[in-house]
Amino acid sequence: MLLTISTTARPATDLGFLLHKHPERVQEFGQSFGTATVFYPEAGDERCTAALMLDVDPVALVRSRGRNSPDFSLSQYVNDRPYAASSLLAVALADVFRTARAGRCKARPELAERPLPLEIRLPALPCRGGPELARRLFEPLGWDVAAESVPLDEGFPEWGDSRYVRLTLSGTLRLADALNHLYVLLPVLDDGKHYWIAPDEVDKLVRAGTGWLHGHPERGLITRRYMGRRWALARTALARLAELGDETEEELEPPVAEEAAPDESAADEAAAAEAEAEGETATAEAETGEPAPDAATGEPAPKAKPLNLRRREAVLATLEELGAVSVIDLGCGQGELVGALLARPRFARVAGTDVSSMALTIAARKLRLERMPDSKRARLSLFQGALTYTDKRLTGYDAAVLMEVIEHVDPPRLTALERVVFGHARPQHVLVTTPNVEHNVRYEFLTGLRHPDHRFEWTRAEFQAWAARVAADYGYQVVFKPVGDDDPEVGPPTQMGVFTRDQRS
Numbered sequence: 057m058l059l060t061i062s063t064t065a066r067p068a069t070d071l072g073f074l075l076h077k078h079p080e081r082v083q084e085f086g087q088s089f090g091t092a093t094v095f096y097p098e099a100g101d102e103r104c105t106a107a108l109m110l111d112v113d114p115v116a117l118v119r120s121r122g123r124n125s126p127d128f129s130l131s132q133y134v135n136d137r138p139y140a141a142s143s144l145l146a147v148a149l150a151d152v153f154r155t156a157r158a159g160r161c162k163a164r165p166e167l168a169e170r171p172l173p174l175e176i177r178l179p180a181l182p183c184r185g186g187p188e189l190a191r192r193l194f195e196p197l198g199w200d201v202a203a204e205s206v207p208l209d210e211g212f213p214e215w216g217d218s219r220y221v222r223l224t225l226s227g228t229l230r231l232a233d234a235l236n237h238l239y240v241l242l243p244v245l246d247d248g249k250h251y252w253i254a255p256d257e258v259d260k261l262v263r264a265g266t267g268w269l270h271g272h273p274e275r276g277l278i279t280r281r282y283m284g285r286r287w288a289l290a291r292t293a294l295a296r297l298a299e300l301g302d303e304t305e306e307e308l309e310p311p312v313a314e315e316a317a318p319d320e321s322a323a324d325e326a327a328a329a330e331a332e333a334e335g336e337t338a339t340a341e342a343e344t345g346e347p348a349p350d351a352a353t354g355e356p357a358p359k360a361k362p363l364n365l366r367r368r369e370a371v372l373a374t375l376e377e378l379g380a381v382s383v384i385d386l387g388c389g390q391g392e393l394v395g396a397l398l399a400r401p402r403f404a405r406v407a408g409t410d411v412s413s414m415a416l417t418i419a420a421r422k423l424r425l426e427r428m429p430d431s432k433r434a435r436l437s438l439f440q441g442a443l444t445y446t447d448k449r450l451t452g453y454d455a456a457v458l459m460e461v462i463e464h465v466d467p468p469r470l471t472a473l474e475r476v477v478f479g480h481a482r483p484q485h486v487l488v489t490t491p492n493v494e495h496n497v498r499y500e501f502l503t504g505l506r507h508p509d510h511r512f513e514w515t516r517a518e519f520q521a522w523a524a525r526v527a528a529d530y531g532y533q534v535v536f537k538p539v540g541d542d543d544p545e546v547g548p549p550t551q552m553g554v555f556t557r558d559q560r561s
């Protein structure tokens with residue numbers, strides 16, 4: 057297999073510093089299954105390209121077992137592991153570019169943190185799902201994706217397409233992020249690995265997916281395929297990823313039918329068998345992301361929306377009902393709500409602020425600020441700030457949003473946040489959403505709070521008491537709305553308070 061990485065950032069030969077591979081040398085790296093070679097087809101100030109070529113040795117592939125392994129004499133000639141080309145390439149990439157994947161560059165440390173214009177090409181990539189799946193996996197990460205199917209035989213077009221695609225990725229990203237995207241997604245596209253999937257694969261996925269996987273719209277599909285559809289491991293990985301974001305509610309739900317691995321528990325196998333009894337079409341949903349047909353009508357069953365999406369939609373709908381034109385997202389994180397606001401022209405001014413500079417960097421990357429049209433860019437403002445200190449940049453907006461923010465603030469500092477938002481910034485409307493701790497009993501695998509950074513989670517009565525006090529102290533009226541399914545016993549998963557400033561105040 058062949059993979060090339062190109063950049064046009066001047067001087068382009070800085071790519072050699074980041075990859076820790078000198079452009080004037082050809083370097084070989086032995087693998088248990090063959091040889092990985094790194095070379096530079098071009099290396100100039102204007103453009104530099106590094107190539108990773110993997111030459112798989114089929115004899116080495118079957119002789120990788122030790123002499124002390126059972127049936128060593130037979131295992132030299134019989135290999136029970138699948139030949140998964142993309143998995144082989146991902147392992148070679150991880151080994152050869154280990155330091156670059158970690159985001160370290162001792163000679164030029166500033167380079168490792170700088171987004172670069174990159175172009176990655178794979179002329180023949182196994183992809184079970186075709187070009188559309190490649191776009192679904194890479195485009196949410198900020199890549200421009202050009203993918204086309206490779207025909208089985210160009211001389212006989214009637215034979216149709218193979219399961220290979222020609223893939224070109226273009227975008228401005230950190231090289232470390234790009235390599236980690238490839239490390240995770242190449243075997244996911246191939247839907248296979250050349251080695252036994254052990255529990256330590258969960259740690260590998262969480263490390264490589266830090267900063268991007270927990271917010272990926274296809275994280276369920278990615279995790280299932282990466283774990284070889286072993287639900288016990290996939291469930292653990294999804295729970296770990298949920299700790300990195302606020303998606304615990306969606307990801308801890310059991311998936312549709314998945315094939316149980318031989319060593320999984322009887323309970324896992326029973327769950328898979330029960331899911332299969334509901335219809336084999338559920339497997340197609342797991343692979344394509346499309347809803348499975350209803351068993352009675354044959355029509356596609358509606359797919360439940362993730363809670364984070366329903367929360368965002370509820371906030372947007374409320375802002376439109378209130379007639380807000382300028383909105384500031386306080387604690388904007390990675391910019392999901394900011395992007396949704398910008399997509400609606402009625403919001404003439406949109407701002408996002410967060411205490412984390414890294415979160416703002418990721419938000420800018422996801423919003424593609426460098427390529428955003430001038431008309432849209434003029435509506436947007438992103439800046440770093442703390443909500444416990446007065447800041448004139450917070451003032452002048454019709455509405456402010458605190459979406460899943462207050463529970464991250466230490467209770468003694470809540471009064472400072474109240475003073476800054478309701479006393480100093482004083483928008484006409486303030487929308488506050490926060491988890492309803494009473495609903496946590498509905499998450500089977502959840503222990504403790506929904507996020508390790510949560511300082512507290514309130515019951516409905518506690519939230520309403522806090523909101524009523526704040527409204528009275530600062531001259532607001534407040535009404536409450538459920539977000540998500542309103543359980544008759546424990547209430548909705550998220551609770552929202554909508555504050556409106558008294559006209560007299």
